[in-house]
Amino acid sequence: MSREHEIGPTRERILDCAEALFAERGLAGTAVRDIARQAGLTPASLYNHFPGKQALYEAVLERGVGPLIGLLEALPARPGGAETIDDTIGAIMAHLARHPRLPRLVQYEALTGGAYLARLGRAWLRPLIEQGVGAMKREPGSPWAEEEHPLVISAWLQIVFGHFTLAPVLGVVFEDDPLSPENLARQTRFLRKLAHVLMSARSGPAQREG
Amino acid sequence: MSREHEIGPTRERILDCAEALFAERGLAGTAVRDIARQAGLTPASLYNHFPGKQALYEAVLERGVGPLIGLLEALPARPGGAETIDDTIGAIMAHLARHPRLPRLVQYEALTGGAYLARLGRAWLRPLIEQGVGAMKREPGSPWAEEEHPLVISAWLQIVFGHFTLAPVLGVVFEDDPLSPENLARQTRFLRKLAHVLMSARSGPAQREG
Amino acid sequence: MSREHEIGPTRERILDCAEALFAERGLAGTAVRDIARQAGLTPASLYNHFPGKQALYEAVLERGVGPLIGLLEALPARPGGAETIDDTIGAIMAHLARHPRLPRLVQYEALTGGAYLARLGRAWLRPLIEQGVGAMKREPGSPWAEEEHPLVISAWLQIVFGHFTLAPVLGVVFEDDPLSPENLARQTRFLRKLAHVLMSARSGPAQREG
Amino acid sequence: MSREHEIGPTRERILDCAEALFAERGLAGTAVRDIARQAGLTPASLYNHFPGKQALYEAVLERGVGPLIGLLEALPARPGGAETIDDTIGAIMAHLARHPRLPRLVQYEALTGGAYLARLGRAWLRPLIEQGVGAMKREPGSPWAEEEHPLVISAWLQIVFGHFTLAPVLGVVFEDDPLSPENLARQTRFLRKLAHVLMSARSGPAQREG
DNA sequence: GATGAATGAGGATTCATTCAT
DNA sequence: AATGAATGAATCCTCATTCAT
Numbered sequence: 001m002s003r004e005h006e007i008g009p010t011r012e013r014i015l016d017c018a019e020a021l022f023a024e025r026g027l028a029g030t031a032v033r034d035i036a037r038q039a040g041l042t043p044a045s046l047y048n049h050f051p052g053k054q055a056l057y058e059a060v061l062e063r064g065v066g067p068l069i070g071l072l073e074a075l076p077a078r079p080g081g082a083e084t085i086d087d088t089i090g091a092i093m094a095h096l097a098r099h100p101r102l103p104r105l106v107q108y109e110a111l112t113g114g115a116y117l118a119r120l121g122r123a124w125l126r127p128l129i130e131q132g133v134g135a136m137k138r139e140p141g142s143p144w145a146e147e148e149h150p151l152v153i154s155a156w157l158q159i160v161f162g163h164f165t166l167a168p169v170l171g172v173v174f175e176d177d178p179l180s181p182e183n184l185a186r187q188t189r190f191l192r193k194l195a196h197v198l199m200s201a202r203s204g205p206a207q208r209e210g
Numbered sequence: 211m212s213r214e215h216e217i218g219p220t221r222e223r224i225l226d227c228a229e230a231l232f233a234e235r236g237l238a239g240t241a242v243r244d245i246a247r248q249a250g251l252t253p254a255s256l257y258n259h260f261p262g263k264q265a266l267y268e269a270v271l272e273r274g275v276g277p278l279i280g281l282l283e284a285l286p287a288r289p290g291g292a293e294t295i296d297d298t299i300g301a302i303m304a305h306l307a308r309h310p311r312l313p314r315l316v317q318y319e320a321l322t323g324g325a326y327l328a329r330l331g332r333a334w335l336r337p338l339i340e341q342g343v344g345a346m347k348r349e350p351g352s353p354w355a356e357e358e359h360p361l362v363i364s365a366w367l368q369i370v371f372g373h374f375t376l377a378p379v380l381g382v383v384f385e386d387d388p389l390s391p392e393n394l395a396r397q398t399r400f401l402r403k404l405a406h407v408l409m410s411a412r413s414g415p416a417q418r419e420g
Numbered sequence: 421m422s423r424e425h426e427i428g429p430t431r432e433r434i435l436d437c438a439e440a441l442f443a444e445r446g447l448a449g450t451a452v453r454d455i456a457r458q459a460g461l462t463p464a465s466l467y468n469h470f471p472g473k474q475a476l477y478e479a480v481l482e483r484g485v486g487p488l489i490g491l492l493e494a495l496p497a498r499p500g501g502a503e504t505i506d507d508t509i510g511a512i513m514a515h516l517a518r519h520p521r522l523p524r525l526v527q528y529e530a531l532t533g534g535a536y537l538a539r540l541g542r543a544w545l546r547p548l549i550e551q552g553v554g555a556m557k558r559e560p561g562s563p564w565a566e567e568e569h570p571l572v573i574s575a576w577l578q579i580v581f582g583h584f585t586l587a588p589v590l591g592v593v594f595e596d597d598p599l600s601p602e603n604l605a606r607q608t609r610f611l612r613k614l615a616h617v618l619m620s621a622r623s624g625p626a627q628r629e630g
Numbered sequence: 631m632s633r634e635h636e637i638g639p640t641r642e643r644i645l646d647c648a649e650a651l652f653a654e655r656g657l658a659g660t661a662v663r664d665i666a667r668q669a670g671l672t673p674a675s676l677y678n679h680f681p682g683k684q685a686l687y688e689a690v691l692e693r694g695v696g697p698l699i700g701l702l703e704a705l706p707a708r709p710g711g712a713e714t715i716d717d718t719i720g721a722i723m724a725h726l727a728r729h730p731r732l733p734r735l736v737q738y739e740a741l742t743g744g745a746y747l748a749r750l751g752r753a754w755l756r757p758l759i760e761q762g763v764g765a766m767k768r769e770p771g772s773p774w775a776e777e778e779h780p781l782v783i784s785a786w787l788q789i790v791f792g793h794f795t796l797a798p799v800l801g802v803v804f805e806d807d808p809l810s811p812e813n814l815a816r817q818t819r820f821l822r823k824l825a826h827v828l829m830s831a832r833s834g835p836a837q838r839e840g
Numbered sequence: 841g842a843t844g845a846a847t848g849a850g851g852a853t854t855c856a857t858t859c860a861t
Numbered sequence: 862a863a864t865g866a867a868t869g870a871a872t873c874c875t876c877a878t879t880c881a882t
Contacts, residue, residue, distance in 0.1 A: 010841080010842095024323075025238065025322065026236055026238060026239070026321065026322065027239075028235065028236060028238040028239030029236070029237075029238030029239070029322065031875080031876070031877085032876080032877060032878085033875085033876080033877085041842080041843090042842070042843050042844080043843095043876095043877080043878080044842075044843055044844075044845090044878085044879080044880085045841070045842045045843065047877090047878070047879080048841055048842070049841090052877075052878075053876095053877065053878090104321055106379070107317065107321060107375065107376070108321060109379075110375060110376050110377075110378050110379045111236065111314055111317060111318060111321075111375060111378075112235065112236065112239065113234075113378045117378055117379060117382060118382050120379060120382075121379045121380075121381075121382025121383045122382060122383070125379055125380075125382075125383050126382075126383045129383055143407055148400060148403075150384065151396070151397070151400045154372075154373075154376075154380060155369045155372075155400075155404065157372070157376075158368050158369045158371070158372025158373065158376060159365045159368045159369060159372075161368070161372060161376070162364075162365075162367070162368025162369075162371060162372050163364075163368065165317065165320060165321060165375075166317070166320050166364075166367075166368060166371070167320075168320050168321075168323045168327055169316070169319075169320045169327060169330060169331045169335055170331075170335075170364060171331075172327060172328055172330075172331025172332060172335075172336075173331045173332070173335050173336045173339055174360065186361070187361070190358060190361045190365075193358075194365065197353055197407070197408060198407060198408075220866075241850080241851070241852085242851085242852060242853085243850085243851085243852085251866095251867080251868090252867070252868050252869080253852080253853080253868095254853085254854080254855090254867075254868055254869075254870095255866070255867050255868065257852095257853070257854080258865075258866055258867070259866085262852080262853075263852065263853090430862080444743075445658065445742065446656055446658060446659070446741065446742065447659075448655065448656060448658040448659030449656070449657075449658030449659070449742065451854080451855070451856085452855080452856060452857085453854085453855080453856085461863080461864090462863070462864050462865080463855095463856075463857080463864095464857085464858080464859085464863075464864055464865075464866090465862070465863045465864065467856090467857070467858080468862055468863070469862090472856075472857075473855095473856065473857090524741060526799070527737065527741060527795065527796070528741060529799075530795060530796050530797075530798050530799045531656065531734055531737060531738060531741075531795060531798075532655065532656065532659065533654075533798045537798055537799060537802060538802050540799060540802075541799045541800075541801075541802025541803045542802060542803070545799055545800075545802075545803050546802075546803045549803055563827055568820060568823075570804065571816070571817065571820045574792075574793075574796075574800060575789045575792075575820075575824065577792070577796075578788050578789045578791070578792025578793065578796060579785045579788045579789060579792075581788070581792060581796070582784075582785075582787070582788025582789075582791060582792050583784075583788065585737065585740065585741060585795075586737070586740050586784075586787075586788060586791070587740075588740050588741075588743045588747055589736070589739075589740045589747060589750060589751045589755055590751075590755075590784060591751075592747060592748050592750075592751025592752060592755075592756075593751045593752070593755050593756045593759055594780065606781070607781070610778060610781045610785075613778075614785065617773055617827070617828060618827060618828075640845075640846095661871080661872070661873085662872085662873060662874080663871085663872085663873090671845095671846080671847090672846070672847050672848080673847095673873080673874080674846075674847055674848080674849095674874085674875080674876090675845070675846050675847065677873095677874070677875080678844075678845055678846070679845085682873080682874075683873065683874090
């Protein structure tokens with residue numbers, strides 16, 4: 001929790017500190033004063049850079065989520081297949097490992113149902129899911145019906161996100177930090193294997209209705 | 211968001227309203243005054259029943275999470291096998307469908323890293339995961355190495371929870387409420403199929419390191 | 421700070437606890453709830469015995485200060501002289517040693533300037549001072565002019581009271597409890613000697629004006 | 631009790647008003663809101679200058695008591711003797727006459743046993759008493775044994791303080807304000823004479839033990 | 841850009857007190 | 862005589878925000 005004074009231009013510094021605190025405590029739990037203090041400023045000064053708390057919050061989300069959209073757009077220009085999936089998983093996890101606050105921010109926003117949620121869903125999550133669904137279509141021999149594809153992709157997303165957003169509890173359970181480099185690597189390997197298992201299973205036995 | 215005045219004994223009424231608001235807005239985002247108002251009380255009166263906001267919050271978690279432990283303890287006395295898994299999934303989803311705030315409460319607490327987190331992890335999540343891991347051991351022909359079992363169970367949890375905690379964003383994406391009865395039923399079916407796929411897949415191709 | 425539950429009839433028990441707390445923290449610093457708790461009651465129950473905080477406070481003062489008036493009235497029926505003074509000092513100090521809260525109560529009331537102050541001054545302090553002044557008149561060879569007598573008696577009062585009301589600070593200074601039996605005995609001896617010195621001094625040198 | 635708006639810089643103004651109210655009603659009896667109102671501020675504004683009520687209270691004590699230490703330190707560089715004592719008494723009384731709240735603040739703190747008490751005793755009262763005891767040693771022909779010196783000085787202090795802290799009751803008794811200029815002058819003269827009487831008395835008659 | 845000072849609104853909590861039981 | 866529950870008013874303090882400098 002060191003002061004982040006004096007590193008980089010002020011606006012970026014504020015965004016950094018705000019991101020850290022919003023990810024840690026959520027919008028309601030974070031005081032403008034704390035963001036300012038951590039950025040080495042007075043609250044009054046902060047208002048020279050952002051018109052208000054809400055605007056700062058949205059700027060944080062925008063800045064955090066944007067690159068993830070870019071990342072996804074850049075990837076699948078290549079042909080489908082196992083290697084592409086592996087690469088995609090690796091790229092996403094690598095990005096999140098470097099920005100572990102991102103899933104927390106998104107999860108907080110999802111829970112709180114803030115004003116930014118709609119934009120988050122439409123501009124970011126929807127393309128991501130559509131892309132995944134598109135990739136699934138190109139996989140032959142999958143045990144999943146086409147209408148199930150969104151569920152599979154959502155499930156996959158929930159696992160990726162949950163690993164970060166549930167990390168504190170899971171850390172208690174396993175007495176180990178899920179976000180340590182080793183555990184992130186293991187989770188990446190696991191996600192890859194999971195993708196293969198999901199795609200290549202022989203169709204299971206008959207299911208009962210629920 | 212109607213007033214819930216006059217229904218049931220006061221203490222329970224307070225817990226109900228508090229649960230609703232904490233699940234909706236989190237601990238920091240919820241004002242004691244709002245809980246009291248919704249329960250048809252003055253804030254001062256609320257303090258005759260709970261010594262403070264934090265204590266009320268923990269009482270809400272305790273009351274909400276307790277039955278889930280009970281549910282899990284009651285289930286697996288029966289022999290393993292596909293039907294048991296299906297039943298377990300059905301029971302959990304049915305319970306969560308009736309208490310859709312539960313995953314939200316837990317997720318908020320996990321994000322915020324509150325004081326109750328340790329207890330939540332040790333008294334509730336750990337047995338749940340251990341039980342799942344135990345069940346996996348009894349499944350023959352699983353493609354998962356024993357060390358991967360906790361990851362599989364965690365993944366499964368993340369999907370179940372994520373369906374509830376990400377519901378608002380997913381709702382935006384799919385323009386449909388994930389918590390509607392139909393979608394909950396669909397998700398339950400999906401989870402059952404997922405369980406079968408996960409347990410009965412032929413082992414996938416070799417993986418690259420990440 | 422032990423509970424004083426169950427000792428004696430309720431009304432007296434309340435007065436005891438109230439006296440202790442009022443003497444310790446003053447009227448404003450004492451919560452009715454705390455008095456009730458220490459008496460083993462609910463605040464609501466306390467109101468069956470006293471109509472309110474102020475009334476309870478005055479009852480405490482009345483009960484505490486009354487006996488001191490009685491004490492003083494009983495004493496000086498005897499002839500003046502050195503032995504009477506010694507006895508009076510001994511009696512007062514013995515009484516205050518048994519009721520060390522009394523000076524604190526009075527001092528708090530004097531500082532706060534409460535409604536009871538006038539009665540305290542007129543019904544209790546005035547007779548006490550008049551009696552002292554009367555006794556001084558009967559002392560031959562005193563170095564004090566008659567108009568100075570009230571000042572001498574006040575001074576004497578201030579010493580007696582100050583020993584109790586400044587005890588906490590003096591305790592810090594001398595690293596010793598001024599209210600221990602030994603120190604109370606020493607103070608009593610000192611007061612006696614002081615009385616003799618004050619009454620029998622040869623008149624001092626001329627004073628400058630201030 | 632007039633508003634003290636607009637006089638002097640804010641911080642000093644707050645300290646002034648706080649001193650007045652704390653001296654009048656004690657710490658527990660004074661509302662931050664009242665201090666703020668008297669200083670012509672919102673409570674919120676007050677918190678821009680002091681981090682809290684307790685800190686403000688301690689700042690008041692510190693500011694009030696500090697000069698008294700300075701006063702005492704400045705005085706006794708001169709040779710002992712009757713004139714020095716007269717001057718010291720005059721200086722102390724003149725200072726207290728100008729700051730009549732000081733003894734009240736100290737007395738409140740002594741009664742309440744607050745956190746600042748230790749510092750008050752050690753940094754302020756102890757040097758004051760030591761100085762007095764030192765001065766007594768230099769007085770020839772005193773009737774007091776060396777071990778009694780602290781008691782004499784304490785007694786003297788108690789008289790000085792008591793005159794201020796008991797003023798409200800004594801005022802009732804004598805139907806006259808003890809803090810009027812005339813009465814303060816008379817008390818100063820009295821204290822001087824008292825000092826001489828205490829120092830120059832021929833040793834009194836034998837005392838009985840108590 | 842930065843800041844000290846100010847503030848209205850609201851934060852949790854405590855208070856003395858009441859009243860039906 | 863005791864109490865659980867209720868409450869209006871007040872407690873200290875924090876909040877996001879503004880504005881003159």
